[in-house]
Amino acid sequence: MKELVILTGYSGAGKSTAAGLLEDLGFFCIDNLPPEVTYQVASIVLPNVEKLAIVIDVRGYMFGNVTKAISDVKERFPFAKIVFLTTTKEVLIQRFAHTRRSHPLSKQATSITEAIDLEIEMMKDVREMADIVIDTTQLNPHQLREKLTKLLETEKERDFTVHIISFGFKYGIPLDADFVFDVRFFPNPFYIKELRPKDGRDEEVKEFLRHVEGTKEYLDRIRMVVKFAINRYKTEGRKEIIIAIGCTGGKHRSVYFAEELANEFKLDNFHTTIEHRDVALG
Template sequence: MKNLIILTGLSGAGKSTALGLLEDMGFYCIDNLPINLVETILPVISMNVDNIAFVLDARSESFERIDEILNNLKKKYASNLKVIFLTAKDAIIINRFAHTRRNHPLLKRVNSLEKAIQLEREILTKALEFSDIVIDTSNLNPHQLREKLVEMLGSVKKKFLVRILSFGFKYGVPLDIDFIFDVRFFPNPFYIKDLREKSGKDEKVKEFLYNTQGVKEYLEMIKNVVDFALKRYENEGRMELSIGIGCTGGQHRSVFFAEELASIYRQRYEVLLEHRDVK
């Protein structure tokens, strides 16, 4: 195990948003785990998982043991563990619950939302003392919270994955793609006898397309669009972008463009390249 994050804090302060981001970053996430099971389950999971995140909150039974549990974890996983505590002002939390129409998890113990929030603050006092990172989300929207967490957890951020798929339109458009670029308007090597049985990975096909007017310019345009999107995807905490390159049969032009893009982005990102329709 390389990284262990304990995520805790007030209900309505953004734990669900934070957990979603951690999952996007490659963490194995467990929500609302009973406190008493943490030390039992962790050694088992950590044998096969590098990055683990637990959400521990006040509704968990035996939460009064939180200081004991966190103290034990800090001794055992000192260099790998971060405890993140999310908080917010009472008025903000009340407003968030009003908009989501959800009940506070401790409302069944008291007779008002204000008292439930106060009770939760008292229960979480010990967890707050053990926290490495405290984030007040009162003035943060979900996007800003994700940005802040990405900044703070940059050292444990998994490498961004760029999926590139070449395909033929006549065999159907892939559905799980973020961007599709059409390259059918370039001359088709299929109609050149010496190139027909080859693919876009062949040097002769590459030479033909490199010398085709507009190919280099279009490749640069695609790169500019993808670069623009990548920056914003990363700011959102999203860790994957998929690109489809399509031609008629998925054997020559789309394969060539997909190969060129893959060689560009392998320098900075993890790249998964697939040629769906090459014979």
């Protein structure tokens, strides 16, 4: 089965790294095409390769309508997946400062911050079109490869995926989440000496939180909201929903709720994946 990936996102978010990883996964990668020829190039190349990845970024706006170019590709090749890489503005600034590279929009802006803000605004419609959004803020190349591989395989294998992330608010909210639920108002096992070194996957922590008033009710309400959203997303052609569950450090409460929620959706026969982003940091 043919695979076509349109790789896009913010400058400095990791597109070059991701393109290299896609090549390692067997994709034939083409970078920085003018938008007008994206459809034609895909039509010419795809019959001759099994996997094609086309990298499009803000530079394409100098040559035409990027949004229309991507829409044309999706219309002709419905199996195409748009992968959008994002990260926080602060991280983008740090990365450009570290590499000392110029931002592609530096000539249209008076500062790196202004250039980044301009790019975020220009790429807004493309981000909304994305099938997969990946927040690279805390991902090293190995983790990015793992996430790309998992998400692309998931897209091939299943009609709809529920991806659940546990995280700590003090490390930042996952930018790729569709819904963020806060569980900081439940008692924190961190303050119980015996439970502090454990995490939300350990039976002792589970047992503690199971007996906290309101945990089951909150899980049921989250599940109800998410299932409603899934039904609406399906009508829009979406194939994945990303749910983030956050506590203070991302080690106890958020991990417990994420695990319990994942078990619920597996029972409902959804393809469910889970990621404990900050469990080793909390």
